Amino acid sequence: MDDPLLRCENLVRRYRDRVAVAGVGFDIARGEVYGLLGPNGAGKTTTISMVAGILRPDAGSILVEGLPVTTGAGPAKQLIGLVPQDIALYPDLSAVENLQFFGRLQNLDGSRLQQRIDAVLEVVGLADRAHDRIDDYSGGMKRRANIAVGLLHQPHLLILDEPTVGVDPQSRNQILESIETLGGEGLSVLYTTHYMEEAERLCDRVGIIDAGKIVAEGTRRELVALVGAHDRVHVSVSGDAAALAARCRTIAGVIEVHQTDSRLEIVSDDAGRVLAPVVEAADVEGVAVTGVDVREPDLEAVFLHLTGKALRD
Amino acid sequence: MRRLRIVVAFVSVVLRGVVRDRTALFFMVALPVAIIVIIGATFGGVQRLDVGVVTHDRGVVATALVDTLRSAKGVRVHTYANLESMRRAVRRNAIAAGIDLPPGLDLQTAGSGVIQLPFVTNRATSGSFPARNIVDDALGRVGARIAAARLAVTATGVSFPDALGAAGTVARRSPGVAVATRDVGSGRTTTLSRFSLTAPQNLVLFVFISAAASSAAIVRMRRAGLLRRSLASPVSAGMLTLGVAAGWFAIAVAQSLIIIGVGALVFGVDWGDPLGAAVLVAVYAFVGAGVGLLTGALARDPDRVGAIAPVVGIVLGALGGCMIPLEFFPPTMRAIAHAVPQYWAVTAWQRLVFNGDGLAGIAAPVAVLVVFAAGFLTLATVALRRDVMQA
Ligand SMILES: Nc1ncnc2c1ncn2[C@@H]1O[C@H](COP(=O)(O)OP(=O)(O)OP(=O)(O)O)[C@@H](O)[C@H]1O
Ligand SMILES: [Mg+2]
Numbered sequence: 001m002d003d004p005l006l007r008c009e010n011l012v013r014r015y016r017d018r019v020a021v022a023g024v025g026f027d028i029a030r031g032e033v034y035g036l037l038g039p040n041g042a043g044k045t046t047t048i049s050m051v052a053g054i055l056r057p058d059a060g061s062i063l064v065e066g067l068p069v070t071t072g073a074g075p076a077k078q079l080i081g082l083v084p085q086d087i088a089l090y091p092d093l094s095a096v097e098n099l100q101f102f103g104r105l106q107n108l109d110g111s112r113l114q115q116r117i118d119a120v121l122e123v124v125g126l127a128d129r130a131h132d133r134i135d136d137y138s139g140g141m142k143r144r145a146n147i148a149v150g151l152l153h154q155p156h157l158l159i160l161d162e163p164t165v166g167v168d169p170q171s172r173n174q175i176l177e178s179i180e181t182l183g184g185e186g187l188s189v190l191y192t193t194h195y196m197e198e199a200e201r202l203c204d205r206v207g208i209i210d211a212g213k214i215v216a217e218g219t220r221r222e223l224v225a226l227v228g229a230h231d232r233v234h235v236s237v238s239g240d241a242a243a244l245a246a247r248c249r250t251i252a253g254v255i256e257v258h259q260t261d262s263r264l265e266i267v268s269d270d271a272g273r274v275l276a277p278v279v280e281a282a283d284v285e286g287v288a289v290t291g292v293d294v295r296e297p298d299l300e301a302v303f304l305h306l307t308g309k310a311l312r313d
Numbered sequence: 314m315r316r317l318r319i320v321v322a323f324v325s326v327v328l329r330g331v332v333r334d335r336t337a338l339f340f341m342v343a344l345p346v347a348i349i350v351i352i353g354a355t356f357g358g359v360q361r362l363d364v365g366v367v368t369h370d371r372g373v374v375a376t377a378l379v380d381t382l383r384s385a386k387g388v389r390v391h392t393y394a395n396l397e398s399m400r401r402a403v404r405r406n407a408i409a410a411g412i413d414l415p416p417g418l419d420l421q422t423a424g425s426g427v428i429q430l431p432f433v434t435n436r437a438t439s440g441s442f443p444a445r446n447i448v449d450d451a452l453g454r455v456g457a458r459i460a461a462a463r464l465a466v467t468a469t470g471v472s473f474p475d476a477l478g479a480a481g482t483v484a485r486r487s488p489g490v491a492v493a494t495r496d497v498g499s500g501r502t503t504t505l506s507r508f509s510l511t512a513p514q515n516l517v518l519f520v521f522i523s524a525a526a527s528s529a530a531i532v533r534m535r536r537a538g539l540l541r542r543s544l545a546s547p548v549s550a551g552m553l554t555l556g557v558a559a560g561w562f563a564i565a566v567a568q569s570l571i572i573i574g575v576g577a578l579v580f581g582v583d584w585g586d587p588l589g590a591a592v593l594v595a596v597y598a599f600v601g602a603g604v605g606l607l608t609g610a611l612a613r614d615p616d617r618v619g620a621i622a623p624v625v626g627i628v629l630g631a632l633g634g635c636m637i638p639l640e641f642f643p644p645t646m647r648a649i650a651h652a653v654p655q656y657w658a659v660t661a662w663q664r665l666v667f668n669g670d671g672l673a674g675i676a677a678p679v680a681v682l683v684v685f686a687a688g689f690l691t692l693a694t695v696a697l698r699r700d701v702m703q704a
Pocket of ligand 1: 015018019020038039040041042043044045046047085194703
């Protein structure tokens with residue numbers, strides 16, 4: 001990748017004898033949302049802690065906009081906003097007071113700080129509860145306040161470590177939407193999760209991490225192609241299913257068709273491309289289509305294929 | 314400038330946390346003030362102190378001593394014919410303490426050398442320590458006059474009793490001559506209330522307890538990942554540690570000022586030389602910050618810190634002379650007491666409050682406290698760094 005926003009190379013980190021991260025490297029382009037998808041204990045938090053400059057790697061290098069990231073007071077950290085996995089806020093203080101504290105550590109002060117606090121509380125939808133103690137927040141609100149701190153100093157790269165864990169569906173959706181908005185506004189995002197739906201929904205590219213190593217990387221489509229998985233279109237019909245199946249086999253892009261009673265399973269590289277010709281063929285055969293279900297292979301399948309185990313136990 | 318901003322951020326966040334934490338506030342303000350109030354109400358105000366004297370002859374020195382004791386505020390002097398009857402009076406609690414002035418005292422004092430005077434007291438009684446101070450004070454004043462008189466005898470050849478009488482107005486005291494059973498400081502003009510002893514003791518006791526107990530908040534900060542998260546800003550682990558230490562230093566200073574303020578304003582405690590007191594408060598606050606930081610860096614369970622720290626603080630406080638005056642410790646206990654910072658802080662306060670010493674007079678105990686503070690802070694910095702950096 002030319003001129004990436006973030007470049008990590010060969011990151012290694014041990015905790016005593018246990019190797020948590022064993023040579024991880026990836027780039028993130030400007031404006032890209034990059035996902036690290038992996039099961040519990042894969043090394044996601046350890047990796048992003050090194051990227052955020054709160055953990056010193058045993059080996060490897062990290063550059064943000066060409067600046068080396070260290071655990072010291074260097075300027076690279078100002079380009080990064082970290083939203084840790086666990087809520088790291090002062091529970092006795094209000095959201096505003098927490099933001100004031102972290103803002104000061106980020107060199108913000110005075111009216112500039114106040115302006116940023118108002119802005120981030122607006123982004124995470126907590127403006128009306130700004131002066132309540134964190135302790136009095138719901139789980140989802142705490143998560144959102146946790147995100148607000150990461151956004152405060154207008155980082156170029158936002159790192160989110162499983163920000164939707166233990167959150168109700170509504171808050172979860174709100175969080176995902178605000179990340180989509182931020183990504184749409186050109187913010188680069190490094191997002192870790194073990195929910196493949198989130199990775200699929202949010203991320204331009206995904207790195208699949210397992211046992212401290214990135215085992216595959218790419219867009220969803222690239223990853224799927226990598227393991228040779230295909231889209232599957234399930235069509236329920238009333239009429240001559242066998243005749244329709246035979247006609248479908250002639251459609252360009254269709255790899256194979258399985259028929260069982262009134263159901264067809266059409267295997268294809270691109271479900272979107274074959275859907276219209278299939279409906280057209282049904283019309284020609286005089287078969288009524290009663291239901292269509294498109295199944296694209298998901299990252300779960302990719303993960304299973306690559307590691308031989310499920311993403312979640 | 315940047316460092317200062319970080320320190321200010323930590324100090325304000327730590328103080329806000331304490332102000333909102335009821336348990337911390339209780340140890341910091343409510344409990345010390347309550348104890349001050351209880352002791353103030355029990356012994357406070359102008360209280361009378363009964364002191365005994367055995368006078369075998371009506372010599373010049375004996376008369377001067379009895380007069381000096383009588384002139385002390387709040388003191389009533391009882392005279393006894395012999396040591397045995399005075400002992401009985403002490404045992405009956407009729408007097409807090411007494412001093413035996415043997416026959417021929419004038420002759421002895423005219424010569425050179427140190428004279429030992431038997432002092433009788435019951436250590437279990439609360440008046441014992443103030444009585445000792447008052448007697449010491451009187452001996453110091455008379456001792457000064459004796460020194461002047463000796464000088465006059467050598468210089469002019471007048472008789473010793475005449476010279477002693479004339480020396481009544483001489484204020485200067487020669488350090489080479491001591492009449493007392495031990496050396497005493499320069500005399501203070503007012504008698505000290507019992508509270509003057511307990512106020513500094515409580516300060517030393519509670520500043521330590523709250524520094525240690527409130528370190529539960531550091532454990533919570535660590536466990537919530539707040540310190541680690543702070544490291545995500547352009548701040549080094551060293552600056553982070555400095556910030557937290559400054560927060561705990563601020564707690565200790567704030568608490569000291571509250572206790573000193575209440576003691577001075579409500580109970581009229583004289584805390585002694587302002588510069589000496591300020592330095593002592595600051596140095597002891599560094600000890601408190603170091604203890605808080607070290608506990609906070611090493612402990613795992615914040616609730617256990619909150620439960621155990623006060624007990625440890627009370628034990629160390631008792632050992633360091635925060636409850637029973639150090640004078641009454643048996644020699645082995647006193648030797649052990651040297652190992653706790655409270656001992657040195659109490660010693661320094663006693664010199665400021667009772668002896669009227671200045672900064673120079675407390676230099677030695679303050680230096681020991683500096684060593685304690687440096688030791689605790691160094692260990693704490695290493696431990697906290699290790700924890701934050703997950704080394
Ligand atoms: N402070 C630590 N001390 C010792 N081992 C650790 C520490 N932190 C993590 N590990 C170990 O390192 C490995 C990677 O952990 P890490 O937290 O990076 O995984 P993760 O992918 O973030 O997992 P999760 O999805 O559960 O958050 C695990 O085996 C974990 O037990
Ligand atoms: Mg994790």
